[in-house]
Amino acid sequence: MDLSYSxxxxxxxxxxxxxxxxxxxxxxxxxxxxxxxxxxxxxDMERWHAILNEQGWLVPxxxxxxxxxxxxxxxxxxxxxxxxxxxxxxxxxxxFSMLAPVLQKFGSQEQNDYWLPRMLNGDDWWCxxxxxxxxxxxxxxxxxxxxxxxxxxxYVVNGQKTWTTLGQHxxxxxxxxRTDKDVKQQEGISFLLIDMDTPGIExxxxxxxxxxxxxxxxxxxxxxxxxxNLVGEENKGWTYAKYLLTHERTNIAGVGFSQAGLxxxxxxxxxxxxxxxxLIQNPHFAARVAQVEIDLKAMATTNLRIISKAAxxxxxxxxxxxxxxxxxxxxQEINDLxxxxxxSYAMPFASEAVExxxxxxxxxxxxxxxxxxxxxxxxxxxFGGSNxxxxxxxxxxxxxx
Amino acid sequence: xxxxxxxxxxxxxxxxxxxxxxxxxxxxxxTILESDTGMSKEIWAELAELGVIGALFTEEQGGFGxxxxxxxxxxxxxxxxxxxxxxxxTAVLGGGLVADLGDESQLALVEEVIGGTSQMxxxxxxxxxxxxxxxxxxxxxxxxxxxxxxxxxxxxxxAEAADHIVVSARESGDRDDEAGISLFxxxxxxxxxxxxxxxxxxxxxxxxxxxxxxxxxxxxxxxKAGEAYAAIEARIAAANVAQCAETLGAMETxxxxxxxxxxxxxxFGRPIGTFQALAFRMSDLLIxxxxxxxxxxxxxxxxxxxxxxxxxxxxxxxxxxxxxGRLVAEDSIQLHxxxxxxxxxxxxxxAKRIVMADHRFGDTDHHLERFIALAAA
Ligand SMILES: Cc1cc2nc3c(=O)[nH]c(=O)nc-3n(C[C@H](O)[C@H](O)[C@H](O)COP(=O)(O)OP(=O)(O)OC[C@H]3O[C@@H](n4cnc5c(N)ncnc54)[C@H](O)[C@@H]3O)c2cc1C
Ligand SMILES: Cc1cc2nc3c(=O)[nH]c(=O)nc-3n(C[C@H](O)[C@H](O)[C@H](O)COP(=O)(O)OP(=O)(O)OC[C@H]3O[C@@H](n4cnc5c(N)ncnc54)[C@H](O)[C@@H]3O)c2cc1C
Numbered sequence: 149m150d151l152s153y154s155x156x157x158x159x160x161x162x163x164x165x166x167x168x169x170x171x172x173x174x175x176x177x178x179x180x181x182x183x184x185x186x187x188x189x190x191x192d193m194e195r196w197h198a199i200l201n202e203q204g205w206l207v208p209x210x211x212x213x214x215x216x217x218x219x220x221x222x223x224x225x226x227x228x229x230x231x232x233x234x235x236x237x238x239x240x241x242x243x244f245s246m247l248a249p250v251l252q253k254f255g256s257q258e259q260n261d262y263w264l265p266r267m268l269n270g271d272d273w274w275c276x277x278x279x280x281x282x283x284x285x286x287x288x289x290x291x292x293x294x295x296x297x298x299x300x301x302x303y304v305v306n307g308q309k310t311w312t313t314l315g316q317h318x319x320x321x322x323x324x325x326r327t328d329k330d331v332k333q334q335e336g337i338s339f340l341l342i343d344m345d346t347p348g349i350e351x352x353x354x355x356x357x358x359x360x361x362x363x364x365x366x367x368x369x370x371x372x373x374x375x376x377n378l379v380g381e382e383n384k385g386w387t388y389a390k391y392l393l394t395h396e397r398t399n400i401a402g403v404g405f406s407q408a409g410l411x412x413x414x415x416x417x418x419x420x421x422x423x424x425x426x427l428i429q430n431p432h433f434a435a436r437v438a439q440v441e442i443d444l445k446a447m448a449t450t451n452l453r454i455i456s457k458a459a460x461x462x463x464x465x466x467x468x469x470x471x472x473x474x475x476x477x478x479x480q481e482i483n484d485l486x487x488x489x490x491x492s493y494a495m496p497f498a499s500e501a502v503e504x505x506x507x508x509x510x511x512x513x514x515x516x517x518x519x520x521x522x523x524x525x526x527x528x529x530x531f532g533g534s535n536x537x538x539x540x541x542x543x544x545x546x547x548x549x
Numbered sequence: 550x551x552x553x554x555x556x557x558x559x560x561x562x563x564x565x566x567x568x569x570x571x572x573x574x575x576x577x578x579x580t581i582l583e584s585d586t587g588m589s590k591e592i593w594a595e596l597a598e599l600g601v602i603g604a605l606f607t608e609e610q611g612g613f614g615x616x617x618x619x620x621x622x623x624x625x626x627x628x629x630x631x632x633x634x635x636x637x638x639t640a641v642l643g644g645g646l647v648a649d650l651g652d653e654s655q656l657a658l659v660e661e662v663i664g665g666t667s668q669m670x671x672x673x674x675x676x677x678x679x680x681x682x683x684x685x686x687x688x689x690x691x692x693x694x695x696x697x698x699x700x701x702x703x704x705x706x707x708a709e710a711a712d713h714i715v716v717s718a719r720e721s722g723d724r725d726d727e728a729g730i731s732l733f734x735x736x737x738x739x740x741x742x743x744x745x746x747x748x749x750x751x752x753x754x755x756x757x758x759x760x761x762x763x764x765x766x767x768x769x770x771x772x773k774a775g776e777a778y779a780a781i782e783a784r785i786a787a788a789n790v791a792q793c794a795e796t797l798g799a800m801e802t803x804x805x806x807x808x809x810x811x812x813x814x815x816x817f818g819r820p821i822g823t824f825q826a827l828a829f830r831m832s833d834l835l836i837x838x839x840x841x842x843x844x845x846x847x848x849x850x851x852x853x854x855x856x857x858x859x860x861x862x863x864x865x866x867x868x869x870x871x872x873x874g875r876l877v878a879e880d881s882i883q884l885h886x887x888x889x890x891x892x893x894x895x896x897x898x899x900a901k902r903i904v905m906a907d908h909r910f911g912d913t914d915h916h917l918e919r920f921i922a923l924a925a926a
Contacts, residue, residue, distance in 0.1 A: 284886050286816035311887050356890050357897035358750070421677045422915075424684070424725055432914050484875075487908075491679045492704040494908045495755060497748040519750055519908075523901060526882045527890055534886065536826050 151449075153222075161226050168234040171199050177235035181412070186360055186524060188237055190317040194270050196237045201268050207244050214252060214264050221455035225403070225448075232404030233411070240314065243267045243274035247322050250339070250388050254380040263341070277309040277323035277342070277366060278389065285537050287324070288333040288386065292368060294325035294340060296375070303327075303340060303378070305348075305371040311531070315351050315364035319344050328383050339385035341377040348372075356527075358520035359497065393533060401475035402528075403448045409482040410441060416489040416518075427489060440481045447474050466545040469538040476528040476535060483522040494519040552846070557613075558622045561604055565623065568599055569630035575895045578631055578752075582898070586710065587754040588634045596634070597665025601627075605640045610648040610656075611663050617852030620787060621794040621845055628798025631898050633752030635668070635707035637791045642784060643669025643707075646715045646732060649780050650772035655734055658713060670711035672702035672758045673781065680911040682781055683727045687760060689718035696770065698733065698741075698763040706909075708756035709746040711737050716760065720775045727778040732771040739763055751905035752898065782856075786863045789910050790848050793870045796906045797845045799899050800874060803881040804834050806896050810885050821884075830880055837873040844869040861923040864916040870906070871913030878903040 153161070176196060179188055200206040208224055210216020219227070239245070244267065251260055266272045283290040292307025305325060315321065321342050328336030344351070348371040354363045380388055414437065417428040427433050454467040487494045498517030529535040554562065572592065581589045596602070604619045606612025614620075620641065627636060644662035647655055647669075661667035678684035687700025698718050708714060714735045722729030735742060741763035746756040772780060811822030811831060821827055848866035851859050878900040882889040889896045907913060 279887070282815075284816060286818075289816075289818075355892040357892050357901065359892065420679065422679050423681060423918075427679075430914075432918060436914075487904075488912060488914065491912070492674055492908055495704055495749050495751070495905055497750040519905070522904075523750075526879065527887075529883055530886050530890070535883075536824075539826065 153226075157222055157226065160223055161230065164227050164230045165234075167203060167205075168230060168236060171203070172196075172234055172236050173199075176237055180235040180237055186362065186521070190273070193237055193240055193317075194273075197239065197270055200239065201270075206239065206268060207248065209245055210248060210264075211252070214248075214260065215268060221452065224455065225452055228404040229407060232408040235408065238405075240273075242276050242313070242318075242322075243272065243320075246276060246392050247274055250322075250379060250392050253391065254339075254388050258376070259341075259379065272320045273314075273318045274320045274322060275312050275315040275318035277312055277315075277321045279311045280308060281310050285534055287389070288337065290324055290326060290337065292323065292325050293329075294327050294338060294373070297372070300375065302372040302374055305340070305342065305368045305373055307368050309366040309368075310363075311354070312351075312364045312366050313362055315344075315366055316353060316361065321366065322379075324385050324389055327385075331383070334386040336383055337385040337389070338382050339379040339388045340373055341379065342368075342371065342373050346371050346373065356524060358517070358524045360520075360524060401447070401451050401471040402479055403444070403451050403475070406444050406447075406475070406479050406482055409479065409486065410437070410444065412518075413437060413482060413485045413489055416486060420489055420491060422491075433485075433489070436485060440478060440485065443474075443478050443481075447471075447478055450474070466542050469533075469541045472532065473529075473535050473538050473542075479528055480522075480525055483518070483525045486518040487522045490518055554618070554622065558618060561600065561614075561619075562622050562626060564599055565596075565601065565626040566629070568595070569626060569632065573630045573632060575893075575898075578633065578898065579893065581633060582752050587748060587752065588710065592632075593634055594665050596636075597663070601636060602640050602644075602663050602665060605636075605645070606648055606659065606663060611660055617787075617790050617849035620790050620852075621849040624791040624794035625798040625801075625845075628795030628800075628902065629802050631752075631799060631802065631895070631902055635670075635710070635753055637788060637795070638671060638707040639667070639669045639711070641788050641791050642671035643711065643713065643715050645784050645787060646671065646771060646780060647713075647734060649784065650732065650777070651734070652768075654768075655771065658734070667712050668707060668710045670705050670707040670714045671784075672705040672708065672714050673717045674703045674705075676701060676703045678703070680915045681725070682785060683730070683778065684725050685717050685719045685730050686724055687716070687718040689720045689731055689733065691720075691767070692764075694767055696733065696765045696767055698735070698760040698765065700760045702758040702760070704755045705744075705758045706749070706753060706755045708737075708744050708758050709754055713737060714742070714758065715771065716758075717777065717781065718760075722775070729775045730777050730781070731774050732777040732780070733765055733769045734771055735763065735765060735769065739765065749905070751901040779856075782860070785910055786852060786859055789863045789867050790845075790852055792906050792909055793845050793848055793866050796870050796874050796903055797841050799902045799906075800838060800841055800877045803877050803896060803899050803903065804831075804838055806899070807831065807834070807881045807884050810888075814886075827884055830884060834877055834880055837876055841870060841873045841877075844873075857923060857926070861920055864911075864920040864923060867911055867916040868913050868920060871916070874903040874906060875913075 176192055197206055204217055208217040208219040212218045251263060278287060280290050280292060294303040294305045297304055321344055323340045323342055324337050325340050326336055327338040348369040350367040352365045353361050354365060355361055417433060418426050420427040422430050451471060454471055498520050601623055603612040604614040604623050607615035640662060644659055648659045658667060662669060675686055690697045714737055716733045716735050717730055719729050720731050741761045743759040744756045746754055749755055811827055812820050814821050844866040847862050851862040881896055882900055885896060888894055891897060
């Protein structure tokens, strides 16, 4: 074992740093600082995707034959660390790191040839249509139906999806739909790619508690989807969905975000005064910060251990669940520290979505909307398979074999 | 010992609870939250009529209560319904300070407050004071018969709506001295007062209040020059009783909503409350609720005690409420899943009220340290 970075890895880090310094637009990093980038517009996100794509770094996880960089685990970790430290926007994951691996593993040649380049060029913006009002943790109970028409050319889709993140920006949605009602729940589900401009689709916003619009309801009424848009085999969708979820979960560990968040906490606590001294010198506050920093250090290494293992071939199983739980708990604790750090200035409502603009808000500390972020990030332990569900998986796998 | 409410307080509680259940539903509140003023004049008038404000003042002051338990009863109900109207700022803080220190002509204002026709605010905190009550850098200089105020007051709740703002300022001493701080009753339209308002995350509005050569007659001073600290501390204690009781009420609503949801929401073919992982967490919330109720009783029951008893109970309570409140708010959201994250659902608002209460009058950490310091003193 060797925990120090090799010369090659150090050189790679330099390369990433230089790239970020030269190519990351300042207006984007300014937005990301303090808010994790929740107020980025579609245009902002697409701009960053295009810059990364030009560099060949938009999809480091993809194999080379599909246009990916095929970075190893350590390289990905280094990039994540540097990108977060530089306040780079996150890469919107739905197409690049959720759908793409499924297509690459289970999709047809034609599907890969058509959809993957469009994803890279920014022709398509994908969102994820899994959850439904009655099917959250119990995803397999989903009810949205897809029935083949008589000609056998199209599926006709009816039902409702919910919590569709950034669906308002998307022109494509990948959906789990029920194609057979008469078998065990998991065995009647298929994986469909649906063009959101098809007649019969309606997208309605859901406003979250911090005033942001990031999720939506998506309604389907007699929506016709060409059969070519079925991924893999009919009724095998659950297998693909589970494969996708392990990718979703590794992403959720968010080591880089936590590191950046911790830096923000420290910065705020240096300028905020408590009892006549900078807050960072307050033993109580300092102890809390140290505690979470110690947890984060270990988690970063856990993360590296797990992704190296995955890179060596074995798919992360229960480890992905562990990472999801620990990663989200740590990030939420950091969000809590940030809101505490700013004292009374946590109280103003800083949401752009509701107020129209942040102008006029008092922000003597450069705090940004830290309390709004704290509330928004309650989602981390709910989505992508809630932390309770992850704990259930860990227990089941480790105790019942 | 007797833990029952007096008959009068019980009646007040019943009346208030019924009124708010009928008149302050989620849809009404959401409309109020989205309005420019962040409050409803009609609701204010009706609640004043019901005696909500009168209950916060003693008989000598023109009310019919004013004790810790009166404050607790009122605010628990306001918290239960998630009321965003600034009763705490107008009555307990602004009106309360005038009632405590005002001379005869100033006391006329208390009557208006009780009648529901006047709005007030207390401008005390400053950008670098955090939760320390003694750190006042705003200055009050005597010039002939006048007093001139200069400074910046931070996150002053209800400043925009207030007709009068009680402003603290230093007449002598160093930045962190308790001695030397005075209070002034400032009409909001006084020249040199700038109010830069904004909405609050948990509802209502606040403002940065800039004092730029604000010239007042000496008669604007409340009480004696440089001796306001004790009154401020006592009023903040009352405000903490109000804030903690409000949080208790909000926590009760959060736990009720969660309990109901656990019994109705089905996943995997059964109510999610039948999963032990969730049932046990619900039990923990219920245990913490009992702790929170006791803590509020401790604070309310010692509000009229000597300073050290009062303050150590206040700090103990505020610390516990911060911890229990965070647990209840976070777990209520978690146990609900996605639905609790939506602005429209009542819990979202309630959870924000609970957590944001930690940012007024000192958070969990601040009061932990204060509790230790008071014990050592
Ligand atoms: C901000 C946000 C963004 C999202 N984005 C997307 C998206 O883009 N696409 C998409 O498809 N979905 C998305 N989701 C949906 C997300 O995946 C679901 O919210 C999640 O699966 C939980 O489902 P639920 O909200 O219905 O909660 P429920 O399943 O009703 O769960 C409620 C509570 O019960 C617990 N629980 C449930 N079953 C068990 C059990 N067996 N044992 C123990 N505890 C249990 C849960 O952990 C939770 O605490 C998003 C959600 C949010 C909040
Ligand atoms: C110091 C001491 C003094 C005692 N004195 C007396 C005495 O004077 N007289 C007497 O009769 N007995 C006495 N006991 C026994 C005591 O009542 C038992 O230890 C107790 O009932 C637990 O039983 P157990 O130790 O067999 O643990 P188990 O019942 O085997 O439990 C093991 C673990 O599983 C958990 N568990 C079990 N069932 C469930 C469930 N359904 N859901 C969730 N968790 C569960 C338990 O909480 C525990 O964590 C004493 C025990 C101790 C340690």
